[in-house]
Amino acid sequence: MMKLTYYEFDEEKLVREARKGKKVALKLPEGFMPHAESILHFLHQHGMDVTLLAESCYGACDFVTHDGIDRILCIGEAEMPYLRKIYRPPVSFIEVRYEFDERLLEKVLPHLSEKKVGLAGIAPFIHAISKCKIFLEERGYEVFIGKRSRRGAYDGQVLGCDFSPASSIAHLVDTFLFIGDGTFHPIGLHMATGKPVVIFNPLERSVGGSDIPALADRIMRQRYAAIARAGDAERFGILVTEKIGQRRMQLAKKLKREVEKKGKRAYLIMVNNITEAVDYLDFDCFVSTACPRVAIDDTLRYKKPVLTPVELEILLGEREWTQYVFDQIF
Ligand code: SF4
Known part of the structure; x- marks a missing residue:
């Protein structure tokens, strides 16, 4: 077992999985990035030169295609089983564990x-x-x-x-x-x-x-405020990602139609990493069909309202505020 601060993973599995590809890349969640060179060197000592993918790694959902790479090794995330045969290139998930009594x-x-x-x-x-x-x-x-x-x-x-x-x-x-x-x-x-x-x-x-009920309350107040700020919006940007486990194109198209039915304008925006840069676009409001955490966790980062699909329904009068639920991807 190799140690990454508090966590450990099966290094023999890492080597076995790395041997399945010819052009292999390594992907790590942010917290493990300080170990990147050590892991690359470990693989090098086992005869493999592996490229580091310095890109976001928020979950087993967070994969896009890469030309010239025929396998990705991901240390630290647990696979999403329904995507096993769909990841392109294929991904080997090497889970880490924290052992406790x-x-x-x-x-x-x-x-x-x-x-x-x-x-x-x-x-x-x-x-x-x-x-x-x-x-x-x-x-x-x-x-x-x-x-x-x-x-x-x-x-x-x-x-x-x-x-x-x-x-x-x-x-x-x-x-x-x-x-x-x-x-x-x-x-x-x-x-x-x-x-x-x-x-x-x-x-x-x-x-x-x-403190969980109080924290949940605070989030609800923030969400209410975000929906209220979007009250006058006429130009909607529907954010869609290519990330394999967050891509909800059908939903995005449906939301676009719903906005248009209300006589407002809506366009799809393909974006993989949603940041404050959206504030520079001349839209009044965004709706994120990507990771549900984008709108909730990062709400204070954006000047313009970024809503979840459920919140858009509330804004458009298709759902009551009392029926608010967290956006989820099933
Ligand atoms: S919460 Fe977001 S990052 Fe985490 S698994 Fe779901 S879509 Fe991926």
Whole structure:
């Protein structure tokens, strides 16, 4: 196993997968970029010269075609199974894991007052979900894990764009226990299921979650404000990406038609990395059909409103604000 700070991955698998291609490139999430040269050198020592792709790597969704490369090695993301045969060039996913002792969950027990618990998590912690389930069951909890979605590699795995493994068991549980770091996923989990969420962060060995309803509220206020700012918009830019797991061209075309039906103007904009640069375009409002996090996470980066498809429906009067849901890709 090779170590990347706290995480480890199977270096023999890396070598095996690298040998499947002749013109191989390496792709890493931002957090692993400081290890790029060491990994390239490791592969070089095994007789392979590999090119680094210095481009975004936000998930197993985040791949575009590359001429002159016949295999991509991606360290740090878990594959989206439904794209396995579609990635061009083919991608070998080398997952990283963060190993932790499930007995650390002892800390969580005082926060789980009710007995029916749903488990959810993210890579690189999700592989431990079964042993977490056993730990809780041995302490008298009834534990549920939702089946993986087509975008997830593991049962119980949630993505920022797909909470369906949790939603599918929400009616059975009182509380969700989320295993992972960050607050975006727990907020989405709370909003998608309506259930309280307790967070166990294995990296910090900490328990949290009490602030999730307030954070979700803040996001809702921001979203309401973004829709209100788009109230007078006449010129809409519908953002579409080529990224294989975020590309929603049919949806983009449908949104364009819906805007036009209201007598306003709409055009498709192909863009792979959505940044503040959109503010320079002479549109009044953008609707992102790419990663749902673009509109939500980065909302303060844009001067012009960037809405999700659901928010456009609200703006156009096709959906009530009370029926607001997070945009998801299934
Ligand atoms: S949340 Fe965005 S980056 Fe993450 S898997 Fe979904 S589409 Fe990809």
